[in-house]
Amino acid sequence: MHVAMSDRLGRRRFVRLSGGAAVAASLGSPGLVRAAAGEATGPAARHVNVIIIGAGLSGLMAGRELRRRGVDSFLVLEASDRVGGRTLNMPIGGGHIVEVGGEWIGPGQDSVAALIGELGIGSFDAYYEGDTTYDIEGAISRGFLPHVSLAEAADFAKVAWQLDRLCKKMPVGEPWRMDGAASLDRTTLGDWLREHAATSFTPSVFRLITRAVWAGYPERISLLWVLHYLRAAGGLLPVILNDGGAQDQRIVGGSQIISERMASQLGDRVLLRRPALRIEDHDPKRMRVMTPVETFTADRVIVAMAPADTLRIEFTPALPKPRQDLAAGWARLPRLPLVKAAVLYESPFWRADGLNGAMQSDRSPIQLVFDNSPEDGSMGVLSCFLSVVECPHLADRKAREEGLRDELARYFGSTALDATGYVEKDWAADPWSTGCISPLTPGVLTAAGEYLRKSTGRIFWAGTESAKRWCGYMDGAISAGARAASEVHASLKA
Numbered sequence: 001m002h003v004a005m006s007d008r009l010g011r012r013r014f015v016r017l018s019g020g021a022a023v024a025a026s027l028g029s030p031g032l033v034r035a036a037a038g039e040a041t042g043p044a045a046r047h048v049n050v051i052i053i054g055a056g057l058s059g060l061m062a063g064r065e066l067r068r069r070g071v072d073s074f075l076v077l078e079a080s081d082r083v084g085g086r087t088l089n090m091p092i093g094g095g096h097i098v099e100v101g102g103e104w105i106g107p108g109q110d111s112v113a114a115l116i117g118e119l120g121i122g123s124f125d126a127y128y129e130g131d132t133t134y135d136i137e138g139a140i141s142r143g144f145l146p147h148v149s150l151a152e153a154a155d156f157a158k159v160a161w162q163l164d165r166l167c168k169k170m171p172v173g174e175p176w177r178m179d180g181a182a183s184l185d186r187t188t189l190g191d192w193l194r195e196h197a198a199t200s201f202t203p204s205v206f207r208l209i210t211r212a213v214w215a216g217y218p219e220r221i222s223l224l225w226v227l228h229y230l231r232a233a234g235g236l237l238p239v240i241l242n243d244g245g246a247q248d249q250r251i252v253g254g255s256q257i258i259s260e261r262m263a264s265q266l267g268d269r270v271l272l273r274r275p276a277l278r279i280e281d282h283d284p285k286r287m288r289v290m291t292p293v294e295t296f297t298a299d300r301v302i303v304a305m306a307p308a309d310t311l312r313i314e315f316t317p318a319l320p321k322p323r324q325d326l327a328a329g330w331a332r333l334p335r336l337p338l339v340k341a342a343v344l345y346e347s348p349f350w351r352a353d354g355l356n357g358a359m360q361s362d363r364s365p366i367q368l369v370f371d372n373s374p375e376d377g378s379m380g381v382l383s384c385f386l387s388v389v390e391c392p393h394l395a396d397r398k399a400r401e402e403g404l405r406d407e408l409a410r411y412f413g414s415t416a417l418d419a420t421g422y423v424e425k426d427w428a429a430d431p432w433s434t435g436c437i438s439p440l441t442p443g444v445l446t447a448a449g450e451y452l453r454k455s456t457g458r459i460f461w462a463g464t465e466s467a468k469r470w471c472g473y474m475d476g477a478i479s480a481g482a483r484a485a486s487e488v489h490a491s492l493k494a
């Protein structure tokens with residue numbers, strides 16, 4: 001692949017240019033790399049019109065869009081040794097892979113659908129035939145819906161409808177402009193549920209939903225942010241439905257293939273192991289972007305990553321205060337650090353029992369499980385989401401592997417103990433990606449939300465968190481990358 005070639009060349013040059021920094025970068029520690037920043041002051045290596053920082057879906061899409069608009073002079077700098085960011089395929093044998101990051105797509109996600117169409121990548125239906133398993137308030141039940149009383153079902157339906165109605169009052173992508181935004185942003189979803197729910201079941205189901213979708217708890221997440229997220233996705237139902245919702249389809253070859261194909265088409269414009277350490281916007285003629293390997297100059301910069309991850313970059317002059325507050329707000333971690341693990345089996349044995357392999361719970365340790373078997377069903381894969389903060393006894397990887405099998409046996413029977421393999425990605429340990437879809441605590445959106453996608457000087461902002469539609473999703477990452485590129489194009493023309 002083109003990227004691999006440029007990476008090989010880059011790596012040789014990398015080692016030659018800056019031994020100490022290279023060691024730091026190859027260790028993958030932002031802290032160490034930052035320490036090496038002082039070495040990053042050699043002569044300007046190369047000038048391009050645009051530097052894009054981050055080769056996740058958003059940064060790569062920005063590059064693709066620049067090219068489509070006739071801007072050919074750009075580079076994509078990626079800190080890690082691979083493209084894809086929060087999407088990652090892991091091999092599981094037999095020529096199959098499993099995704100340990102972003103994975104599913106669904107109806108209404110037009111940006112990702114169009115992109116995979118252009119790239120010649122297919123999708124297929126995720127497996128949802130049979131009963132879902134629910135573990136709510138300590139009771140395990142199976143069916144299309146959890147077992148509940150009529151009163152509980154009616155209460156949940158009423159509260160869900162009220163939330164949906166509220167979110168439809170929000171201008172899409174601009175939560176700070178909603179009537180009463182400040183007061184909605186002072187409140188948490190938990191506070192709001194306490195006022196509106198008449199049963200304990202409804203908050204429990206919302207806890208299940210917030211753990212599943214945002215790896216967080218209702219009592220820590222801003223109500224305004226929840227409304228913003230739901231509005232961007234078209235309401236509560238598209239977010240929580242598996243079949244027919246955001247978890248409807250899977251990507252043939254795994255979602256990381258989208259980034260790999262884009263990178264391959266961008267060729268040697270994509271440079272791996274190039275963490276941006278500092279962006280300088282002093283000189284009216286050109287900006288400077290420093291990496292431990294070399295320094296680049298550019299007319300414009302696109303930063304394409306989660307706001308919290310931008311805290312590792314030094315901006316001079318300092319960014320406007322609200323933009324800093326936004327990044328700091330996201331770094332305050334109202335979400336749980338996440339592990340996505342796949343337990344492998346000889347076959348998807350649960351299907352014969354009429355189960356679809358999906359499990360959702362409002363309690364620890366496992367937040368949710370999906371049947372992630374290859375499309376041909378030639379082996380069985382149960383993908384589990386968990387946070388070790390909720391189950392410290394599973395903090396150690398070996399304990400986690402065994403503990404997850406035990407947990408799965410509670411839901412799918414003792415055959416779940418006979419696993420043939422295990423792979424996982426602990427996103428908390430990733431040096432460059434702060435993690436999954438990340439909610440905001442109260443107060444940040446109204447104080448700083450406008451800076452989600454507002455350019456600051458000659459710096460433009462991409463990344464899924466800046467998207468108007470499907471923010472937090474792969475779809476949002478793609479549309480945000482295209483939007484940032486169109487802004488840069490307009491600004492270069494001006």
Ligand SMILES: Cc1cc2nc3c(=O)[nH]c(=O)nc-3n(C[C@H](O)[C@H](O)[C@H](O)COP(=O)(O)OP(=O)(O)OC[C@H]3O[C@@H](n4cnc5c(N)ncnc54)[C@H](O)[C@@H]3O)c2cc1C
Nearest residue numbers: 054056057058079085086102103104276432463464473474
């Ligand atoms: C476990 C998990 C499950 C998910 N499930 C789904 C799902 O099913 N469906 C869905 O649509 N979405 C899902 N998502 C979310 C989806 O993966 C993200 O929305 C999307 O991939 C974000 O893309 P991005 O380009 O905006 O950011 P990222 O993918 O985070 O890309 C940012 C890139 O910038 C790089 N970088 C960081 N700092 C620097 C620096 N200083 N210099 C240079 N490069 C840097 C990073 O290494 C990274 O490659 C999931 C995410 C996770 C983690």
